[in-house]
Amino acid sequence: MGKTEEHFAIGIDLGGSHVAVAAVDQQGKIVEHESLDITDHALDSVVEVIVKITKRVLASVKEPVAGIGIGSPGNIDASTGSIRYSPNFQWHDVPLGERLRERLKLPIFIANDARCATLGEYTYGIGRDTSDFVLLTLGTGIGGGIISGGQLHLGAGMGAGEVGHHQIRPSDGFVCGCGKIGCFEAQAAGTGLIRHAKALEPSFPKSLLLQGKPDQLGSKAIRRAAETGDGHALAAWKNYTRDLALGIANVVAFLNPQIIALGGGVSSAGAFLLDTLIPQVCALTTMAPAGSTRLEIATLGNDAGMIGAATMAFQGGLVTQKANA
Numbered sequence: 001m002g003k004t005e006e007h008f009a010i011g012i013d014l015g016g017s018h019v020a021v022a023a024v025d026q027q028g029k030i031v032e033h034e035s036l037d038i039t040d041h042a043l044d045s046v047v048e049v050i051v052k053i054t055k056r057v058l059a060s061v062k063e064p065v066a067g068i069g070i071g072s073p074g075n076i077d078a079s080t081g082s083i084r085y086s087p088n089f090q091w092h093d094v095p096l097g098e099r100l101r102e103r104l105k106l107p108i109f110i111a112n113d114a115r116c117a118t119l120g121e122y123t124y125g126i127g128r129d130t131s132d133f134v135l136l137t138l139g140t141g142i143g144g145g146i147i148s149g150g151q152l153h154l155g156a157g158m159g160a161g162e163v164g165h166h167q168i169r170p171s172d173g174f175v176c177g178c179g180k181i182g183c184f185e186a187q188a189a190g191t192g193l194i195r196h197a198k199a200l201e202p203s204f205p206k207s208l209l210l211q212g213k214p215d216q217l218g219s220k221a222i223r224r225a226a227e228t229g230d231g232h233a234l235a236a237w238k239n240y241t242r243d244l245a246l247g248i249a250n251v252v253a254f255l256n257p258q259i260i261a262l263g264g265g266v267s268s269a270g271a272f273l274l275d276t277l278i279p280q281v282c283a284l285t286t287m288a289p290a291g292s293t294r295l296e297i298a299t300l301g302n303d304a305g306m307i308g309a310a311t312m313a314f315q316g317g318l319v320t321q322k323a324n325a
């Protein structure tokens with residue numbers, strides 16, 4: 001049971017271009033959901049959008065709510081809800097939590113979106129029967145979160161879990177958004193598959209896969225082409241999964257969690273992804289007992305962030321005990 005007896009909490013996914021708000025019950029089910037676009041990144045405008053849509057969702061839930069949890073990219077002081085740095089909004093030290101508390105008169109908890117998604121999958125999704133769990137979300141970047149011994153690991157500066165920025169190919173890798181070469185994220189995020197395909201173009205002069213327009217082709221199209229046996233796509237998929245396996249094996253070496261769950265667009269490849277990855281991860285895992293870390297596909301999909309943010313509100317912050325699942 002969570003800290004409160006209220007049946008609902010509000011979970012908010014605050015992205016760069018939209019805000020999605022859900023009322024979530026104590027079983028982790030979304031009972032109401034609305035979203036709005038964000039067009040102006042000024043703090044006042046973003047606060048207005050959040051307040052407007054949250055009030056609408058609150059009005060549709062008749063019973064009192066435990067509080068409001070918000071997940072957003074960047075470095076966030078989860079103890080106060082202050083945004084230290086937001087890459088989407090280019091905010092530095094913005095007291096978002098304080099502003100929303102004044103307006104919404106409810107407890108407000110804010111944390112990094114990937115940490116929220118991890119909490120969601122751990123509490124209600126694929127990680128619910130574990131105590132040591134890692135989520136890797138393979139999208140435009142690699143978001144991550146670590147549950148160790150039943151606790152969401154935040155680190156000294158609340159920057160723990162940035163698994164995407166450990167370097168796996170510092171000498172011959174792609175340039176990462178963070179400025180380093182060959183970060184796990186640059187090599188193995190969903191967009192990494194496009195980079196691998198582009199890098200292999202000279203070896204496949206007759207390939208029609210990219211047609212000179214790699215930026216317009218999604219990673220899903222490359223993966224589907226690989227599934228149908230396209231030579232160029234298969235070679236890209238091979239290099240991509242090689243790098244993904246390398247990073248995952250490093251996570252196993254550091255944490256040996258019961259489950260590493262893969263979310264984000266690439267994870268929709270399901271068995272095609274796992275069947276390629278698992279033997280490679282096993283081959284690179286030298287010290288952890290064989291089979292002690294399972295690789296799985298995350299189950300909450302795009303809802304993980306909202307559900308996890310609501311879980312944070314049920315728990316009264318990023319605390320250790322699970323909500324009543």
Ligand SMILES: [Zn+2]
Binds near residue numbers: 179186
């Ligand atoms: Zn990086």
